[in-house]
Amino acid sequence: MDEISEEDQLDRQLREAAPYIDDNGFTACVLQQLPAPRRTRRSFRGAILLATALLASALAYIASDGGRFLIVAMERLVALPTVWLFAFALGSGLLVMTAGAIAAIAKVSEWHP
Amino acid sequence: MELTDADLVARVLVDDDQHAFGELVRRHQSTVRGLLRQLTRTDLALADDLAQETFLRAYKNIRGFRGEARFSTWLYRIAYNCFREDARRRKEFVGVDEEQLQAEHDPQVVDSALRHDLMHALSLLPLHERSAVLLCCQNGLSHDEASRVLGIPLGTVKTNVLRGREKLKRTLAEWGPN
Numbered sequence: 001m002d003e004i005s006e007e008d009q010l011d012r013q014l015r016e017a018a019p020y021i022d023d024n025g026f027t028a029c030v031l032q033q034l035p036a037p038r039r040t041r042r043s044f045r046g047a048i049l050l051a052t053a054l055l056a057s058a059l060a061y062i063a064s065d066g067g068r069f070l071i072v073a074m075e076r077l078v079a080l081p082t083v084w085l086f087a088f089a090l091g092s093g094l095l096v097m098t099a100g101a102i103a104a105i106a107k108v109s110e111w112h113p
Numbered sequence: 114m115e116l117t118d119a120d121l122v123a124r125v126l127v128d129d130d131q132h133a134f135g136e137l138v139r140r141h142q143s144t145v146r147g148l149l150r151q152l153t154r155t156d157l158a159l160a161d162d163l164a165q166e167t168f169l170r171a172y173k174n175i176r177g178f179r180g181e182a183r184f185s186t187w188l189y190r191i192a193y194n195c196f197r198e199d200a201r202r203r204k205e206f207v208g209v210d211e212e213q214l215q216a217e218h219d220p221q222v223v224d225s226a227l228r229h230d231l232m233h234a235l236s237l238l239p240l241h242e243r244s245a246v247l248l249c250c251q252n253g254l255s256h257d258e259a260s261r262v263l264g265i266p267l268g269t270v271k272t273n274v275l276r277g278r279e280k281l282k283r284t285l286a287e288w289g290p291n
Contacts, residue, residue, distance in 0.1 A: 010278060014251040017231040021143040030138050030168045037129045
């Protein structure tokens with residue numbers, strides 16, 4: 001027990017003995033030596049993503065006979081009893097929430113192992 | 114809300130945000146420079162040169178940081194590599210640091226004015242024990258993390274910490290009040 005507290009005391013003394021070193025221009029000096037930042041063409045990247053999404057939507061619209069399947073699905077949905085509709089909405093909500101929670105947990109554990 | 118190291122790393126990765134990297138440097142410069150000062154036996158100019166090299170390497174290789182360890186641990190690993198490479202270049206790096214072991218037993222070396230000076234006692238430890246004690250006792254790394262930083266087996270780290278601690282205690286006891 002004494003051994004452990006002695007070790008703790010030594011560790012504490014070591015931590016206290018290490019002085020905080022003031023920056024004194026160190027960070028600025030490092031930043032000056034960094035290579036020039038890459039030109040990130042964020043707008044270009046966004047444009048590509050938007051164009052791809054629009055193209056995919058157009059293809060889906062054509063392939064689905066003018067989006068007819070959506071109308072059919074909506075008609076079926078409207079025809080469902082209220083209880084079923086509620087259960088469907090609840091189930092979908094829970095499913096999306098679970099997927100989101102799993103993704104968030106995975107992201108957190110990735111950064112804070 | 115203050116951004117975590119992981120948030121700042123993400124900004125550097127996604128946007129090449131040098132301000133975010135600057136914040137990381139500001140946060141860790143003291144510990145990295147302190148570690149290198151101890152490793153280089155208080156050669157301040159060399160330690161700061163190596164610290165700069167450490168951060169430049171960290172920036173260039175930040176894609177290699179996968180978040181499996183703390184950012185500080187990753188930085189210590191780079192800092193230790195920089196120190197080791199420089200020591201090899203200078204042909205001063207020897208695994209056992211025999212010169213220092215001898216110095217430890219030479220009463221002339223222990224300046225009476227430096228009694229109770231823990232950092233001085235630390236600088237008298239051989240390099241392998243000094244590195245392990247610095248990382249585990251002073252910087253709070255686990256034995257496992259220190260093993261990864263130093264690139265040596267876990268058991269060796271534990272032994273080096275134990276021996277380093279014992280020597281520190283002995284040295285401090287010798288310097289203690291008469």
